[in-house]
Amino acid sequence: MLPVTDHVVQIENIRKVFRVGFWGRRVTAVDQLSLDVRRGEVFGFLGPNGAGKTTTLKMLMGLIYPTSGQAKIFGHLVGDPAAKAKLGFLPESPYFYDYLTSREFLNFYGHLFGLWGVRLNKRVDELLELVGMSHAKDLQLRKFSKGMLQRVGIAQALINDPELVVLDEPMSGLDPIGRKEVRDLIFRLKESGKTVMFSSHILHDAELLCDRVAMIMKGRLVACGQVSELIQQGATQEVEMVIDRLSPEGLEHLRVLATKVVLNGERVMVVLSNQRQVDESLEVIRAAHAKLVSLTPHKASLEDLFIREANGVQSPVEARV
Amino acid sequence: MKVLSIALNTFRENLRDKLLYNLLVFALLLIGSSLLLMRLTLGEFHRLLLDVGLGSINIFGVLIAIFVGIGLVNKEIEKKTIYTIVSKPVARYQFLVGKYLGLTLTLLVNTLIMAGGLLLVLFAQAVPIESMLFKALGLIFMEFMVITAVALLYSTFTSATLSAIFTLATYVIGHLTADLKTFGEKMDEGMRAVVTGLYYILPNLERFNLKGNVIHHIEVPGTDLLLIVVYGLTYVAFLLMAASLIFQRRDFR
Ligand SMILES: Nc1ncnc2c1ncn2[C@@H]1O[C@H](COP(=O)(O)OP(=O)(O)O)[C@@H](O)[C@H]1O
Secondary structure: OOOOOOEEEEEEEEEEEEEEOOOOEEEEEEEEEEEEEEOOOEEEEEOOOOOOHHHHHHHHOOOOOOOEEEEEEOOEEOOOHHHHOOEEEEOOOOOOOOOOEHHHHHHHHHHHOOOOHHHHHHHHHHHHHHOOOHHHOOOEHHHOOHHHHHHHHHHHHHOOOOOEEEEEOOOOOOOHHHHHHHHHHHHHHHHOOOEEEEEEOOHHHHHHHOOEEEEEEOOEEEEEEEHHHHHHOOOOOOEEEEEEOOOHHHHHHHHHHOOEEEEEOOEEEEEEOOHHHHHHHHHHHHHOOOEEEEEEEOOOOHHHHHHHHHHHOOOOOEOOO | OHHHHHHHHHHHHHHOOHHHHHHHHHHHHHHHHHHHHHHHHOOOHHHHHHHHHHHHHHHHHHHHHHHHHHHHHHHHHHOOHHHHHHOOOOOHHHHHHHHHHHHHHHHHHHHHHHHHHHHHHHHHOOOOOOHHHHHHHHHHHHHHHHHHHHHHHHHOOOOHHHHHHHHHHHHHHHOOHHHHHHHHHOOOHHHHHHHHHHHHHOOOHHHHOOHHHHHOOOOOOHHHHHHHHHHHHHHHHHHHHHHHHHHHHOOOO
């Protein structure tokens, strides 16, 4: 019997230490990471380059073995064929077999799932249609652009109609149109009831797409939850104020008061971090008979959280043993 | 079925790879021209034709086995194609065996082409063709199978360049194992153990060499042939098992 679980992916205290170089120096790529991905959600796995995203995904796919900890997919330990049967994976910037056409390429992956004949042909046609590559069915992959490879790569990940789709940096290296297409595709997968987990260092994509995100830095989890929650959490609601005709005394006053002041000829732009600063600034403006041009609340984004966390995390990752 | 798909896919990739054709054309040109030129310069040319012909097929086959073979695993890791295969319900040993069979198929086709070339030259030079020649060609192919498995084993744990060097070394030493044994007997205790160990571990590739029999018209009993084939297949099986064990534990990074 299959274990009943709503957690499609469960990662428990997973850790990966690489030995690099001649002396076998230890590098901790992933450190005591725990998180889970729930059925039907789009889960963003975020972090700067070198944070350990790829390493984590490779452990999930059974490509590398964790130093300690474990991970389960659909309740099966990673690497179990039963888990792999319901899984689709797209590696980061893949190249694939140069001399195969996209149709042959997808046929091959179909065979690995025991798909043959008419059923497979139909599936391959559907997938090439889905990723917008029907026109290049009989073209060898070495003639493909990066964006086209990415698309057949995604088709490859979907060949078995998987319940969980894992994509490593699916949007990196693509132009804005390509990125939008991948985003649309992920939306469509979600609509058809699939669970999608993807890694990215581009936060904007995640903000638009994800139900939940996890953010890792230097191999450690620093935040995990709904995008809206994370953005609110401890975010300073900044306000940007643009002022004209400000007297020198007024300017001096604001310099003391504001978080940031930028001069642009006659125009002054100030950034304020809290309500008190806003109130006092307004009084200064009124007293100086200056003109308030605009007052804009600065919308918090994942980017802010990211930068805040990046400043916070300074734990040493590399240890000589 | 999965193993077969991987094998056929590998074969198809190989067939479309220009490197292979270049090697093959080069081999045919070299074998052909040297055999044709020989007539003008040497007297006892029937013997030499067979000797050089079989020898060249052997060397070029081994070169093809090494050049295409070492790339098998390393290229897949480099290009990350293995990521997509191993994340599907395919066991790592299935991948390895599939790759091996695919390359073996490629080598079979190559051997047939080279053998065809040799037969043409022999025919043109009116050299009588005996059944022994086909047995010799068969065993040359058996040797390719062993060398390919050796290359595969090395490439599961070292880089492409190192695997090539190790495989080439294994090929050379594999043809000298008899000498290795006599050499070992002249050594002191410790070295003798090492050399004797090597003698038993390394493949005895001379067993697959029937060149002398072809040239001097010496028959080989059927049971001997069978034993040699069984030896070759067993050796391949052990190599593949060792390669699978290493491959299973390896991180793809
Ligand atoms: N094969 C490897 N050998 C040694 N160190 C590695 C290897 N792969 C990744 N690392 C290290 O692990 C860390 C995380 O890398 P990675 O998982 O690729 O990050 P990301 O995908 O988030 O960019 C980096 O510091 C990187 O140097």
